[in-house]
Amino acid sequence: MATQNVSEEQLQSQFTYIDAVARLLGDKRPKAYTHTFGCQQNEADTERIRGMLSEMGYEMTDTPDEADFILASEVADAGCIVDNVETLIGIHYAVVEGRPLTERIVTVSGDAVQNPGNYKVLLGTNHRELIEAAGGWKEEPQKLISGGPMMGFAMITLDAPVTKTSSAILAFKEDIVAKSQVSACINCGRCVEVCPSRIIPSRLADYAERHDEEIFVNQNGLECVECGSCSYVCPAKRPLKQAIGSMRKIALANKKKK
């Protein structure tokens, strides 16, 4: 991320400006109001800016009406789009060759698979055929996951087609997750530390479990990117990502209806 430091000279000119405005206002400090658009990360940035404004001599207000200066904090536009290679190939097919996406590369992996590897298959291929192409099982798996180990979801059957969003199928001899005992939250804060969206997974999972959609949305549950990091680090083995992810899908669907 590009950063720009404020020079001592620029800071001094701000202090001079604040003093001049304060004199004009009869020794009252000019008031500033901040409004944040976007995600939690942006909230954190706004908080830092508020600290800088206070240091510069601004008095912070709670409403824009009272403010002499209003700052709107928005997500910076990096001027680029980040996509994975498969998406770019799909775009090439559609835009350059004028044909739809009909095939994709699916990773077949896990300790239950005979010949793990990447397989290029037509959309609609049954996952069972994919496993046959990989030489079948070394041992009947206890756990099947569609997608990666962190963001994927459990599959209950192989009789499901590969779709344009299928990236992998993982098959494990043992279902480690099923063996872990879920216990009460011990408020260790690890889920909060690892969350890239800067939300509070422990609380959001509570709201999700209570089906309290309103507070879930108000507490930025929609900012979850379903990375699975919170579930991974939770010593109480709480299925945080699963609870938050399910509530998020419901809330997004309800939002679309409005």
Ligand code: SF4
């Ligand atoms: S799954 Fe959601 S709540 Fe959990 S760490 Fe990732 S972004 Fe945060």
Ligand code: SF4
């Ligand atoms: S990591 Fe688990 S135990 Fe720790 S605060 Fe989060 S939910 Fe609670």
